[in-house]
């Protein structure tokens with residue numbers, strides 16, 4: 520299993536900027552590392568501004584790729600800040616509709632107040648989903664965070680899915696959790712729109728497989744079962760792992776799964792050539808494209824997943 524860690528964005532910014540008062544050399548050193556980290560983040564993040572992610576989406580659409588846009592942020596503990604997040608998603612959805620972009624949006628429930636109250640989070644989600652539906656059913660996917668949120672995320676997902684169109688709202692299941700096969704069986708029976716990923720958080724062995732081989736095995740088994748489920752069950756096969764992609768293709772052929780039942784998904788900046796190859800083979804491919812100022816925890820998760828990325832990051836920090 521890869522090592523994962525989860526620093527908090529605001530803590531990091533606070534540490535970096537308050538360093539300005541500690542003395543100029545330290546402040547300068549920290550600031551230059553901050554700007555270098557930001558440069559590295561550009562490989563995985565479209566930019567800090569909405570206009571930048573819209574440009575990237577337009578370009579990916581023109582290349583035959585679908586997009587899911589994510590406004591970066593998590594663990595928001597102040598109600599007014601959650602309203603600012605809703606306002607950003609409103610502006611984003613309007614921009615997607617105005618340009619008729621082939622894009623869904625992804626979001627995190629702790630960005631929308633889940634740590635404050637489930638009720639606030641639901642109200643914020645309804646504001647976003649009502650607009651998404653009125654703009655022509657723009658799909659909204661609720662990302663899955665660490666296991667302390669799994670139960671609440673699935674509860675909120677089911678509530679909203681039953682209030683809105685099934686195709687309008689989806690969520691994510693992580694194959695590293697022991698519970699995921701049972702969750703997916705239930706979700707398949709309910710006709711849910713699910714993104715399956717391996718999982719990106721550091722989890723204890725009480726809830727998640729410690730061995731990567733078990734995470735992979737459960738991924739393959741879930742894909743195979745879910746693809747055999749009837750419509751409207753829809754599977755987003757979210758992975759960069761060639762072995763998972765090959766296994767999914769085998770299941771697709773074995774069950775004669777029509778294209779309307781699934782798509783492949785990858786993250787912006789990771790295996791872009793493979794994204795194009797899969798699209799050229801005739802598969803629907805969606806690229807998850809994040810943007811916003813809170814890019815630090817996202818960058819750290821991507822670096823933790825792959826030592827080669829960490830080396831790339833370290834070289835950028837220490838060479839000029």
Ligand SMILES: Cc1cc2nc3c(=O)[nH]c(=O)nc-3n(C[C@H](O)[C@H](O)[C@H](O)COP(=O)(O)OP(=O)(O)OC[C@H]3O[C@@H](n4cnc5c(N)ncnc54)[C@H](O)[C@@H]3O)c2cc1C
Nearest residue numbers: 662663691716717718719757758759760784785786807825
């Ligand atoms: C569209 C999408 C949405 C996601 N949403 C969520 C979510 O809501 N919740 C959640 O917990 N996780 C999410 N993830 C992250 C996911 O859980 C994994 O952490 C991540 O995708 C790496 O797993 P992998 O399947 O690519 O396989 P791995 O076993 O990690 O990697 C297999 C191979 O893929 C390539 N690769 C993987 N990661 C990288 C990288 N960072 N840089 C370069 N190459 C790489 C390498 O060749 C590697 O050997 C999402 C992933 C995708 C693609």
